[in-house]
Amino acid sequence: MHIPDGILNGRTCATAGVLSAAALGWAVRQTRRELPPRKIPLMGLASAFVFAAMMLNFPVAGGTSGHMVGGVLCSVLLGPSAAVLVITTVLIVQCLLFADGGLLALGANIFNMAVVCSVGGYYIYRLVYRFLPNPRGRLAAVAFAGWASTVVAAIVCAGELAFSGTIAWPVAFSAMASVHMLIGIGEAVITTLVILAVSQTRPDLLDYTAAVSIDAKPKLDFLIFGLLISLGLALFVSPFACPWPDGLDRTAEVLGFGASAHRVMAAPIPDYLFPGIKSATIATSAAGLVGTLIAFALAVVLSRILLPTHSKTASAAPGEAQGE
Amino acid sequence: MNEHRHNPVAGEYRHRVPTAVKAISALAMVVILVTCTPSLRLYAGAAFALVVCALLSRLPIIPILKRLLLVEPFVLCVAVLSLLQPNGLHIFGLLVARTTLCVFTLVLLSSAASPAELIDLLRRLRVPSLMVTTLALMHRYLYVLQEESRRMRFARQSRTFTPGRRRIWRNLATVVAQLFIRAQSRSERIYAAMCARGWQ
Numbered sequence: 031m032h033i034p035d036g037i038l039n040g041r042t043c044a045t046a047g048v049l050s051a052a053a054l055g056w057a058v059r060q061t062r063r064e065l066p067p068r069k070i071p072l073m074g075l076a077s078a079f080v081f082a083a084m085m086l087n088f089p090v091a092g093g094t095s096g097h098m099v100g101g102v103l104c105s106v107l108l109g110p111s112a113a114v115l116v117i118t119t120v121l122i123v124q125c126l127l128f129a130d131g132g133l134l135a136l137g138a139n140i141f142n143m144a145v146v147c148s149v150g151g152y153y154i155y156r157l158v159y160r161f162l163p164n165p166r167g168r169l170a171a172v173a174f175a176g177w178a179s180t181v182v183a184a185i186v187c188a189g190e191l192a193f194s195g196t197i198a199w200p201v202a203f204s205a206m207a208s209v210h211m212l213i214g215i216g217e218a219v220i221t222t223l224v225i226l227a228v229s230q231t232r233p234d235l236l237d238y239t240a241a242v243s244i245d246a247k248p249k250l251d252f253l254i255f256g257l258l259i260s261l262g263l264a265l266f267v268s269p270f271a272c273p274w275p276d277g278l279d280r281t282a283e284v285l286g287f288g289a290s291a292h293r294v295m296a297a298p299i300p301d302y303l304f305p306g307i308k309s310a311t312i313a314t315s316a317a318g319l320v321g322t323l324i325a326f327a328l329a330v331v332l333s334r335i336l337l338p339t340h341s342k343t344a345s346a347a348p349g350e351a352q353g354e
Numbered sequence: 355m356n357e358h359r360h361n362p363v364a365g366e367y368r369h370r371v372p373t374a375v376k377a378i379s380a381l382a383m384v385v386i387l388v389t390c391t392p393s394l395r396l397y398a399g400a401a402f403a404l405v406v407c408a409l410l411s412r413l414p415i416i417p418i419l420k421r422l423l424l425v426e427p428f429v430l431c432v433a434v435l436s437l438l439q440p441n442g443l444h445i446f447g448l449l450v451a452r453t454t455l456c457v458f459t460l461v462l463l464s465s466a467a468s469p470a471e472l473i474d475l476l477r478r479l480r481v482p483s484l485m486v487t488t489l490a491l492m493h494r495y496l497y498v499l500q501e502e503s504r505r506m507r508f509a510r511q512s513r514t515f516t517p518g519r520r521r522i523w524r525n526l527a528t529v530v531a532q533l534f535i536r537a538q539s540r541s542e543r544i545y546a547a548m549c550a551r552g553w554q
Contacts, residue, residue: 035456040389058482072541074491079537082499129460198439223527
């Protein structure tokens with residue numbers, strides 16, 4: 031999902047840049063205040079770890095292979111602020127050293143992957159974990175957050191493509207959401223397996239407040255990151271998801287870009303070439319809703335398979351029973 | 355285009371251009387390509403400037419083309435989506451041309467400038483020191499951790515049978531988890547080493 035330059039227009043890059051700069055500023059501030067000096071090298075090592083983990087491929091059906099993104103993994107292991115810093119570092123290095131992901135599109139990439147995917151995923155994880163507060167619930171929460179964060183990040187990415195006027199929302203949304211609903215399954219399974227393996231060898235590392243020692247103001251964190259994510263959703267996604275026929279025109283009008291918005295890519299998008307596309311949006315949304323429920327059920331099933339009943343004694347200290 | 359205007363001198367010319375100049379001209383190129391009204395003349399000019407830069411920098415051509423091709427699949431995926439809308443062919447052409455030029459710019463920048471210089475440039479641009487330290491450490495240990503994961507894979511392959519599909523996922527997860535645990539304990543050793551050398 032690394033967007034190269036030239037696909038998003040200047041307006042989208044600037045908007046996403048401002049949003050991710052704010053998130054990054056907050057993350058750096060929080061990390062600097064809360065991170066003990068001995069954990070500073072961990073930030074660099076964790077970034078290198080995420081990069082190395084991305085290099086490991088696993089086989090997917092049909093001879094293709096995928097790799098993990100590690101957004102949720104990182105935020106579950108390190109906490110949201112540190113995860114923003116770590117994923118951003120990975121994205122900067124991929125952009126400047128490997129030309130993967132654009133220079134101007136860096137803001138959009140940081141917003142999608144560091145803010146929406148890993149921080150958004152982290153709060154989904156916390157929400158589910160709160161309702162299922164046991165080791166199995168933790169695994170189910172990780173699995174569901176891994177899936178949901180991938181899909182939400184893809185939808186925001188589709189919103190950015192549509193906001194740029196590059197690709198019409200119905201096309202971008204149907205394609206990105208449906209593909210990432212499948213990719214998300216792989217991400218969910220691998221993230222869950224990794225968290226399970228970590229909990230079996232070093233359960234102490236899973237408690238990120240112990241690992242990074244960020245205990246102050248988690249509510250403020252939630253407020254700031256939640257505000258930024260909802261701002262991004264409101265800007266990039268909601269204009270298109272609402273029932274008005276052309277969200278792009280309306281946003282352009284509201285934001286005062288009306289005159290310049292369509293000059294670059296002259297595509298007012300009157301109608302779609304293929305008649306099925308308009309209904310495809312509705313179909314994708316419906317599939318998304320059903321898919322979310324199924325994914326949640328699957329996450330619970332996965333956690334049951336991975337942690338069989340006889341290990342229930344370990345519920346107080348996760349992983350102790352399997353730690354042999 | 356304010357691409358490198360220095361006189362071409364024989365030898366390792368690309369090392370004599372300051373990194374700031376390379377980075378700023380790459381940024382200017384991308385900004386121009388993204389914000390200006392698309393026209394054939396603009397793209398031809400940009401392509402010409404980039405090819406001149408590539409030739410002047412005397413970088414090996416084949417690796418640059420390879421890296422360009424690596425990014426191209428994503429570009430084509432997005433561009434193919436644009437075919438599904440009215441006037442699709444026009445947008446498809448624009449998109450592929452513009453994105454390829456932008457990617458070419460970045461590939462040139464990342465091949466011509468050394469990572470250490472780029473990180474130093476970020477430090478001079480007043481990027482928060484925590485970010486710069488993290489970047490520098492990441493770049494230092496990037497290849498170390500990749501090598502470590504490769505070693506772990508070889509170690510496993512030499513000790514076990516070829517695993518089935520289900521085992522592959524389980525094994526991969528174990529490798530990733532071990533990698534994190536080792537990275538964590540390595541970071542503690544690094545901190546001790548940094549302190550021993552008078553850090554802060």
